[in-house]
Amino acid sequence: MKTIKTHFCIDDEQVTKVAAHLVKITFGHPRSLIAAFDNCQSYNELLEYEGSEESHGIVWATFSECIKSYPEPVKLMMSQAMNSEPVNLTNVWRGHGQKEILYDSVANGLGIAWEGTVDEATLYMPSYHLQLILGNLYSLSDYLTVNFNG
Incomplete structure (x- = not known):
């Protein structure tokens, strides 16, 4: 099973930065997080990811x-x-x-x-x-x- 760390070839500090950024952008919404990982091909793309126009569970x-x-x-x-x-x-x-x-x-x-x-x-x-x-x-x-x- 691949982890985010191994898939993107990043270190622990980079994992922490990516996690903090994606939680702020996606509010931790599982499908939104998956979309980020599907759409991004590199560490830099993950850090620049702005999300998609999904509802993130908002009513x-x-x-x-x-x-x-x-x-x-x-x-x-x-x-x-x-x-x-x-x-x-x-x-x-x-x-x-x-x-x-x-x-x-x-x-x-x-x-x-x-x-x-x-x-x-x-x-x-x-x-x-x-x-x-x-x-x-x-x-x-x-x-x-x-x-x-x-």
């Missing part, structure tokens, strides 16, 4: 509803994620007449992975996932400004 109705219901925390989290700034997922948001919700719950509704501590979390998502969030959150002119002007 798209919940995803869309989360963006519409909680625009302020989503905008804040996306801004901080794009600037590689940590997010405090213990923050609470209350919309117009809505119940309070933790930023952590909003992140979960969007299928966003994170690491670190809950009060200083680094957010991770595939790049197409970020584009879906931004595309649903902003008008076209705002989307282009956010996407291309930082």
